[in-house]
Amino acid sequence: MKKHLPNAITCLNLLSGCVALYFAFNQQLNYAAYMVGIAAMLDFMDGLLARALKAYSEIGKQLDSLADMVSFGVVPGTILFGLLTRADATPTGVPEDVLPFFGFIITIFSALRLAKFNIDTRQAESFIGVPTPACSIFIASLPLLLEASPALYEDIILNPFFLLAITFIFSYLLIAELPLFALKFRNYTWKDNATRFIFLILSVILLALIKFAAIPLIIVLYILLSVIKSVSTK
Template identity: 75%
Template structure:
């Protein structure tokens, strides 16, 4: 019975992704964003329970990727599509009614990243390229910032150039040969986990200070600290 528990949690991740898609295409982007967060919690829990219960299986691995493809691939693409639709502008000669479809580059490159992850033995203890949940949380934070910050960030977030740059940059980062640390603690010593403690400490401070606006900063911090870590150990 216990071998089915991680897969059941993975299915909850998938269900959250399905609900998030519904809300994204019905212009309730803040609900879609909250569901990305809940899906990310389930995504963390299924892996943790699989380790604790020693309930690893090949079907569990494949199911996890399929669920992630919806929650952290299709959903952020749909959110970016909707944000680009709201921008109502042409960019670099791309008509305003065509531009939103560029948001689905996130979905395409998420699929490439997940396929690459499944066959890449180097990613057992760390990541190569930005994980799909991190990309999704960055994009999902944008409508939350719009919904909770009045008009403070509207001109930035709904700027079509900004949205297109975010789309292209994250599409690249998803498949880039960029080593990134994982939040996996084998012990609690400073020596082995200094970069993780620094990341978590700064993240908590940012969340306390600027709330949802901290999420994009935290994702950028994650990438920068990973680069620093890689440089210091080279």
């Protein structure tokens, strides 16, 4: 029975993604964002539980990718679609009814990222390219910022050039040959986990100080610390 628990949690991840899609297509982007957060926690938990129970299986690996494709592939594309629908297409020269579909470029590159991860033996202990949950959390934070302080963030987040830049930058980062650390602890010594501890401590401080506004900064911090770790190791 216990060997099926990680897969059950993965299925809850998939369900969260489906619910997020419902909210996103109904322009309730803040609720879609909350569901992305729930999906990300479930995605972390299924891996943690699989390692704790040693309940590894090929079906679990494939199911995890399929669930991630919905929660961290289709959903962020749909959130960007919703944001681009509200943006002014005029400055870009792109027809107003075409611009929102650029958001699904993230969905395409998320599929490439997940396919690459499944066949890349280098990514057992770390990542090559930004993981799809990190990309999705960054994108999902945008409607939360918009809801929390529209006067402060509306001109930035609903700027079509900003949204297109986010789309193209993260599409590249998803498949880039960029080493990033994973939050997997083999032990809890500072020497072996200094980067992880620094990331977690700074993340907690940022969340305490600036709340939702910390989320995109935490993703940027994750990428920067990974680059610093990679360069220092070399």
